[in-house]
Amino acid sequence: MFDIEADKTIVLADSNTVKLLPGLGLDLLPRIVIPSGDENKNIQTLSFVWGELADMKATRHSLLVNAGGGMVCDLGGMAASTFKRGMRFINIPTTLLAMVDASAGGKVGINHCGVKNLVGLFNEPERVVLRMETLCSLDVHNILSGYAEMIKHGLLSGQNLYEKTLSFDILNEDVRALEQLVYENIAFKNSVVSDDFRESGKRKILNFGHTVGHAIEALLGGSQLHGYCVAWGMLVAAYLSVTKAGFPREELTRLQSIVRELYGVVPVDCKSYDRLYELMSNDKKNKGERVNFTLLRSIGEAITDCDVSRDDIFEAIDFIR
Ligand SMILES: NC(=O)c1ccc[n+]([C@@H]2O[C@H](COP(=O)([O-])OP(=O)(O)OC[C@H]3O[C@@H](n4cnc5c(N)ncnc54)[C@H](O)[C@@H]3O)[C@@H](O)[C@H]2O)c1
Numbered sequence: 001m002f003d004i005e006a007d008k009t010i011v012l013a014d015s016n017t018v019k020l021l022p023g024l025g026l027d028l029l030p031r032i033v034i035p036s037g038d039e040n041k042n043i044q045t046l047s048f049v050w051g052e053l054a055d056m057k058a059t060r061h062s063l064l065v066n067a068g069g070g071m072v073c074d075l076g077g078m079a080a081s082t083f084k085r086g087m088r089f090i091n092i093p094t095t096l097l098a099m100v101d102a103s104a105g106g107k108v109g110i111n112h113c114g115v116k117n118l119v120g121l122f123n124e125p126e127r128v129v130l131r132m133e134t135l136c137s138l139d140v141h142n143i144l145s146g147y148a149e150m151i152k153h154g155l156l157s158g159q160n161l162y163e164k165t166l167s168f169d170i171l172n173e174d175v176r177a178l179e180q181l182v183y184e185n186i187a188f189k190n191s192v193v194s195d196d197f198r199e200s201g202k203r204k205i206l207n208f209g210h211t212v213g214h215a216i217e218a219l220l221g222g223s224q225l226h227g228y229c230v231a232w233g234m235l236v237a238a239y240l241s242v243t244k245a246g247f248p249r250e251e252l253t254r255l256q257s258i259v260r261e262l263y264g265v266v267p268v269d270c271k272s273y274d275r276l277y278e279l280m281s282n283d284k285k286n287k288g289e290r291v292n293f294t295l296l297r298s299i300g301e302a303i304t305d306c307d308v309s310r311d312d313i314f315e316a317i318d319f320i321r
């Protein structure tokens, strides 16, 4: 079916994306269904999937088809990469975030001990299959969540993709027109990842907006979608880019008005700053105690491993509130 020889093809979906299987032509294949939600991207669910694969007599020559958002792609990729020391998998991302980000780049894993993606590995899917029509059932908040990562890719890639992204009317999106932009996002991510698969250098630029974004996400206990937190985090990083790296102030103003309009104001007050800072210092991407930022000199020109002081971070969060 996917042009990949396999002794058995098994589909993995969550309790929502299982409804998409008939439309994807996958309803006749054996399936494993897991509960939806990032709180289930954990060792219990992973263990359940290993058990189901064993019951279904999957082998190292079988193929796992991950049909879902980033949660299914991450956990399914982890299950496939470890089952019998590794079977192949493909991703059919069904959220915009998974299409432009999670399904490509080869990071798989699960959350553990309250830490997101604590356990995982680098392993690429055999293929990523895009089926844009799956987005028709996705709610607007999840569309916006994915769009934040597209804005990030635009900022990192350069004026061309950035302008295309901002001029795209995401709230009235035409799924077909979106497809072209999604391809460009995947191409950009792949171009970054192919230069630095294990994130020792260039790939770190993809963390733009994520130092603060992840901390906000953790502070709010997962009550806000990832992309919303990244949007707010990008605004903090853009402010720091102006003060530390010469990023044009008018671009900060433009980004600020887009983030305000689409994502609203960050629901964080100044009593939470210390906790936010603590969360940033615990980020697994730091080396030692330092809080590491990716900043922008200009659109398309990122610098990684920027040390930013606690006071400067607090000033930037003040700015976005
Ligand atoms: N591996 C990577 O490089 C990478 C990058 C970014 C994010 N991630 C991971 O991705 C996850 C977030 O991904 P996500 O935002 O796709 O979340 P998700 O997979 O949890 O999906 C969000 C919700 O939408 C539902 N859903 C999915 N597709 C749908 C559709 N077409 N119609 C209706 N409902 C649908 C899901 O069941 C879920 O309830 C996180 O675990 C994050 O860590 C990984």
Ligand SMILES: [Zn+2]
Residues within 6 Å of the ligand: 101, 149, 210, 226, 230
């Ligand atoms: Zn992200």
